[in-house]
Amino acid sequence: MRINGSYDMKTSTTALFAAAIALVPLGAAAQDSDDPIVIPIHNWSSQIVMSNVVGQIFESMGNSVEYVTTDSQAVYESVRLGDVTLELEVWEGAFGASFRAAMEKGGIVDVGDHDAVTREDWWYPMWTKEACPGLPSWEALNDCAALFATAETGDKGRYLDGPVDWLKHGQERVEALGMDFVVVNAGSAAALWAEIGAAEADKRPVVVFNWTPNFAEAVWPGEFVEFPEWVDGCDKDPAVGPNPDALYDCGNPAKGYLKKAAWDGMAEKWPAAYAVLEKISFTNPQIAEMAKLVDVDEMEPEEAAEVWLEENQDVWSGWLN
Amino acid sequence: MAANPPVIAARNVWKIFGKAPEAYLRSLPAGRSFDEIRADGYIAGVRDVSITVGRGEMLVIMGLSGSGKSTLVRCFSRLHDITGGTIEVDGTDIGSLSERALIDLRRSKMGMVFQSFGLLPHRTVLDNVAFPLEMRGQDRHARRERALEVIRLVGLEGREDYFPRELSGGQQQRVGIARSLAIEPDIWFLDEPFSALDPLIRREMQNEFLRLQKMLHKTIVFITHDFDEALRLADRIAIMKDGAIEQCATPDQIVLNPATEYVRKFTEDIDKARVVHAGTLADPALRAEGAAVDADASVHDLARLLIQDQRSTIPVERAGRPVGAIRRDEALGILVGAR
Amino acid sequence: MAHLPAQTTQTARRRGALALTGAAGALMLLHYAGLLPAALHRLPPERVPDLAVWLDALFNFVKDDLGLLALTRWLTEPLQWMLDVTANLLFGKRRWPGIGPIPWTAIAAAATVLGYHLGGWKLAALAGGTFAWTALVGQWDIAMQTMSVLVIAAPAAFAIGLLLGIAAWKYAWIDRALKPILSVLQTLPFFTYLLPAVIFFKVGPTAGAVATTIYAIPPMILMTTLGLQKVSPEIVEAGQMSGCTRLQLLRHVYLPAARTEILVGINQVIMLCLAMVVLTAFIGMPGLGAKLLAMMGSFKLGRSFEIGVTIVLLAVTLDRMSKAWVARQPMHHERGTPFWRRHFALLAGLGLFVLFCIVAQFVDLAAEIGRRQSLSMGKEIDTAIKAFLNIGWVKATTGFLRAFLNVQVLIPFRNCLLWIPTPAFILLIAAFAWWLGGRRQAVIAGLFFALVALSGWWDRSVITLYSVISAVALAMLIGLPVAVLAARSARWSNRVLLICDTAQTFPSFVYLIPAIMLFGITDIAVIFSILIFAMVPLVRYTIEGLRTVPPEVMEAADMSGATRWQKLVKVQLPLALPTMAVGFNQAIMFAFFMVIIAAFIGTQDLGQELQRTLAGTDLGKNFVLGICVSLMALTFDLTILNWAAARKRQLGLG
Known part of the structure; x- marks a missing residue:
């Protein structure tokens, strides 16, 4: 084993490779197939880097890996067909529905959760707080509703919700809590960023849908609005929550899952890789770090993955045992 | 001429354009005119044409645009399939030929020159001329040799590597002529070859053409709408109108005895003295004394003699043998345009 | 009248x-x-036939029972193989023949010479400049990922379009059958292609190539048919009288004479292929489009703008080069012109290509421009855009x-x-x-x-x-x-x-x-x-x-x-x-x-x-x-x- 102090990229990958070979348990069950493991890549940086990190781990185990860029919703159909082998970020909020529908059709398996939790809810960038100091309480937000008015919404404030297909029930919440807000759906994550970006210039107050972990935290510091805390059944039983007659009268669960999913043939075709996949689990800070390497430090994803693996050997080496 | 079997023999040829021409032709009552057929929704390109072309003869088909002359020549080469009648080439009914046999016939016996030249724009002069040879699968070396030979023949040496676009109209048509001669065809079709050219160039090309024909002795079907050109070149002229042949005869006869009013109109402004030859005017039954004139001399050529000579009849001989005599006043009448 | x-x-x-x-x-x-x-104002929901279920059933019937899926998946294999070859040559994917990637300098030099050959110094500067820009701004790899698919998709669209165009010209019934299909294909929204493409051709470059090809075919068919119809009858007759068989007539007369229209068709194919670069990223097309989406996902306006510029430059270059090719008329060389003069462009292109391949073995910068050497101005453009919007x-x-x-x-x-x-x-x-x-x-x-x-x-x-x-x-x-x-x-x-x-x-x-x-x-x-x-x-x-x-x-x-x-x-x-x-x-x-x-x-x-x-x-x-x-x-x-x-x-x- 050759470990030296040089941080030259090529040497360190070699070292990584050597380390990995040494760590792979001898006599691991069946042999993995020679066919490439196909990892899908979507359009946000943490997922791209995470995919590269896992891909490089698989490669260090002797597997061949290929990346394919695809739409984050359409990918579940490809996983079912086995064209794509796995999916590393299944967000409860954004993709839970697609994932469950694919599970029902068959061909895809749940490979467990990351340690990371996800939160998706109303959010505002920090400058908003200057105009509306009572934040993050939702009542305070409602009192400043006029601050968020646009030409189209009249006196009411505008809340920019996520795309309809994410099923965030913003409209229902506004009605259940009697808020002076009009809900407008953005068509994509990029549309949300554009709105925040446009507001940033003159520090206009905005309240938009957002989630964590993602890159926006690093670019625009901000906070989630504190709604009445989530109670199980808030979406099914009107009696639950502050408004006895309405559903969705609480905030979203602050701890949504972040899952891994795989094609149901993976366990058989690449048993060793599958065993590792089952163990893989990232935390919120780790995911944020991956995103930062690309979004802030402007590295290319593969490079960022190499750096991350180099710096976090203790995290991933455990998964190989 | 009659002793030799004709090279091309067309009998009762019809070419009708329209929806169901064969069925229409079967039901067609005799003597239906061009306009009546058109009223039925059909166009009669060729109407009941019977004509022969002898070996080594130059037949000029003359007519205005839309008269069916181009259609007829395309029937001879079976670029058009005819609707009724038969066309024989060297005794073979070309309508019965298989596609393969037809292609072989064209590859070995026929050449054709087109009004707008029909050159392939992406090929050089050499490759255009060699095209028919290439099609019949001759090897590169042989076809190059032959192509250069015909290019020299039409006076284009040095231009072998030019593209058609880089040539003048007259030069382009020389390429067309060279191409049509490349396979040494027996039968040569020329579809208004000089119509697209300037008058001066046209004249030059006609001379060039006559020079070639003198060397090659092809059987020629030549299409033109220019009566002067027809008179200049033809052994026989067939005048077409509305798909049918109005008259088919030698230039002298057409000028002297137009068969219909339509033909006569063409001959009106013609200087007949330049067209009519002593041989045609000569009465074989007549004998005369004194110095003879050549049968191939035109009345115009004999003008001085006709005016000065006092004989009322003048003997005519062809190649030293007497063929009869002309009446002087008749010839003078032609000369001064009284007839 | x-x-x-x-x-x-x-x-x-x-x-x-x-x-x-x-x-x-x-x-x-x-x-x-x-x-x-009310029933006349809007169709009552209970009267709406369940078209979705029927169409789903029909799709499944065609896909599984008629075996279309098996067929397309079988076709995907050779396509994948071809894409792997180009991927290896252009950006060094580890596949047969395993000799890539070709150094950027070699490709840029060859493109410059080609530009010169087709349209003189101006076009040479455009072609060379485009490729140099792509490399210098740090997008060479992703641009080549895109090109690796396009160099398969565009010729495929050309070949299929040409064949269909010939068929439609030859047989009226094919023409009649094709026209409505083409119209529907052209008006069907892209999001409807997406899933069938993924299901039938596997997410990745294969689906991207197929979607691109299908999108680019229609104008090729149209232009081919148009060109063949416009061939002067005299040229055709000249061919027939030269003793052409049907095949010879098509090969030596019709197609060369319809050259201009066919080349215009090629130009259209290229432009449409480039227009699909971003959209196909949704179904696995690698390269510029995928990168653009990722950059937009993290609000990097400047970098996405730069990718947009690269796409435009590539499109304009290919467009101008193909148009110059359309307009180009053959010119003869004087007799006795030596071989190297006749084929000057070809030799120069090949020579430079080989030269730079060799140079790249010794000079890293000639082989590859990494992130650190790149001249990307992403951040500055970001600032500029934001400043503009704030005026x-x-x-x-x-x-x-x-x-x-x-x-x-x-x-x-x-x-x-x-x-x-x-x-x-x-x-x-x-x-x-x-x-x-x-x-x-x-x-x-x-x-x-x-x-x-x-x-x-x-x-x-x-x-x-x-x-x-x-x-x-x-x-x-x-x-x-x-x-x-x-x-x-x-x-x-x-x-x-x-x-x-x-x-x-x-x-x-x-x-x-x-x-x-x-x-x-x-x-x-x-x-x-x-x-x-x-x-x-x-x-x-x-x-x-x-x-x-x-x-x-x-x-x-x-x-x-x-x-x-x-x-x-x-x-x-x-x-x-x-x-x-x-x-x-x-x-x-x-x-x-x-x-x-x-x-x-x-x-x-x-x-x-x-x-x-x-x-x-x-x-x-x-x-x-x-x-x-x-x-x-x-x-x-x-x-x-x-x-x-x-x-x-x-x-x-x-």
Whole structure:
């Protein structure tokens, strides 16, 4: 084993490779197939880097890996067909529905959760707080509703919700809590960023849908609005929550899952890789770090993955045992 | 001429354009005119044409645009399939030929020159001329040799590597002529070859053409709408109108005895003295004394003699043998345009 | 002679259109008075047939029972193999033959020489500059990933299009069968292709290549057929008299003589392939598009802008090179020209290529420009864009537009359209078709829109149509004056056309972000992004129409003492109108295309629902929505093109 102090990229990958070979348990069950493991890549940086990190781990185990860029919703159909082998970020909020529908059709398996939790809810960038100091309480937000008015919404404030297909029930919440807000759906994550970006210039107050972990935290510091805390059944039983007659009268669960999913043939075709996949689990800070390497430090994803693996050997080496 | 079997023999040829021409032709009552057929929704390109072309003869088909002359020549080469009648080439009914046999016939016996030249724009002069040879699968070396030979023949040496676009109209048509001669065809079709050219160039090309024909002795079907050109070149002229042949005869006869009013109109402004030859005017039954004139001399050529000579009849001989005599006043009448 | 019947058909048409409009008006009056039964205002939901389920079943039947999936998957294998080869050569994917990647300097040098060969120093500079820019800005790898798919997709589209074009020219029934299929393919929204492409051809470069190919085929078919039809009969007869067999005739006579049109077809294929670079990233196309989406996902405007510029540069380079190839006439060499002079470009290109391949072995920079050496200005552009959007008058203008146009015009217009009862709406559309195209067109239009009503997505369809109509109307308001002014001089025409080219090839996704930053997530942002796209054909065809008015006609107008304005109104516009109609039609088609993409901004139309079906769990619904878009687009397409063709015949221009 050759470990030296040089941080030259090529040497360190070699070292990584050597380390990995040494760590792979001898006599691991069946042999993995020679066919490439196909990892899908979507359009946000943490997922791209995470995919590269896992891909490089698989490669260090002797597997061949290929990346394919695809739409984050359409990918579940490809996983079912086995064209794509796995999916590393299944967000409860954004993709839970697609994932469950694919599970029902068959061909895809749940490979467990990351340690990371996800939160998706109303959010505002920090400058908003200057105009509306009572934040993050939702009542305070409602009192400043006029601050968020646009030409189209009249006196009411505008809340920019996520795309309809994410099923965030913003409209229902506004009605259940009697808020002076009009809900407008953005068509994509990029549309949300554009709105925040446009507001940033003159520090206009905005309240938009957002989630964590993602890159926006690093670019625009901000906070989630504190709604009445989530109670199980808030979406099914009107009696639950502050408004006895309405559903969705609480905030979203602050701890949504972040899952891994795989094609149901993976366990058989690449048993060793599958065993590792089952163990893989990232935390919120780790995911944020991956995103930062690309979004802030402007590295290319593969490079960022190499750096991350180099710096976090203790995290991933455990998964190989 | 009659002793030799004709090279091309067309009998009762019809070419009708329209929806169901064969069925229409079967039901067609005799003597239906061009306009009546058109009223039925059909166009009669060729109407009941019977004509022969002898070996080594130059037949000029003359007519205005839309008269069916181009259609007829395309029937001879079976670029058009005819609707009724038969066309024989060297005794073979070309309508019965298989596609393969037809292609072989064209590859070995026929050449054709087109009004707008029909050159392939992406090929050089050499490759255009060699095209028919290439099609019949001759090897590169042989076809190059032959192509250069015909290019020299039409006076284009040095231009072998030019593209058609880089040539003048007259030069382009020389390429067309060279191409049509490349396979040494027996039968040569020329579809208004000089119509697209300037008058001066046209004249030059006609001379060039006559020079070639003198060397090659092809059987020629030549299409033109220019009566002067027809008179200049033809052994026989067939005048077409509305798909049918109005008259088919030698230039002298057409000028002297137009068969219909339509033909006569063409001959009106013609200087007949330049067209009519002593041989045609000569009465074989007549004998005369004194110095003879050549049968191939035109009345115009004999003008001085006709005016000065006092004989009322003048003997005519062809190649030293007497063929009869002309009446002087008749010839003078032609000369001064009284007839 | 033809004047009289034309006059009478026109009155008949006007009468028919008026009758339908009257009926629609009556229905609206009833509705206004509150007398119209609800079932006549909108089709009651319980009456909506379950088209989605049927289509889903049909799709599954074709896919599994007829074995289409097995066939396409079998075809995917060789395609994958070819893509792997190009991937290895261009960006070094670890696949056979394992010799790539070719150094960027070698490719750039070869492209420069090719540019010189085709169009002299100017084109050489453009080609070399484009490739150098791509490398220097740090996008070489992703650009080559894109090219690795395009170099397979474009030739495939060319070959298939050529064969189909020949078949359609040869056999009338193939032509008749192909035409409607092509029309539907051209109007079907992209989101409807996406899932079938993934299912049949496996997510990744294969699906990307197939989607690109299918998208690029239609103009190739069209141009091939057109070219073959235009071959002069004399050339064909010359070929026949030269003893050509049928195959020889096609190979040596027809195809070379149709060269110009076929090359124009190739040019179109290339442009359409590049137009698909970003959209196909949704189904696994690697490279520039995927990177662009990732950059937009993390709000890196500058970097996405740079990728957009690369795509435009590549498109313009390939466009100019292929056009130069079209215009290029063969030139002979003087006898005795040595071999190296005859093939100077080929030898120079090869020589430089080999030279740089060797140099790259020793000089790293010649082989690859890494991130650190790249000259990307992403951050600076970010700042510049944000600064621009923050300028006082820019904000004032957009604020005014937002307050006035959106609140006073667009939203009331949308509500008005939504208020109209379904049957009245269908009658109005039919009246429009009757007016332009006669009774047959009216029946078709009515039928198509009735189908849309049956689909159960009426309101969303109306909102889609509303965006299209508003955008095209605005595009005309802005585009027509620009085009008329530009058409007055050749120089300005060329400048404006260059802007058109750029706007058309610049990936539409890049517009979306500035559109939102300018106007927020509102209808204006949606319409603004459609507008840019829809204005291009309007301007292009108007300029072409005006500039191709025969000069003798213009001279005659001058000699009649017409003023400039009179000439424009009385002479140029009437003669240019059929051509302009084609541009208008294309503007509508582009708008239908773009309105679906605008779902990424945030809309409430069919696009939004289509986006929702992308998870693939509801294919039937996806098809129903796609067909709704296609039916609406086809109605306009058929009506307007029909009118333009008839009008051209009337004017003797066609």
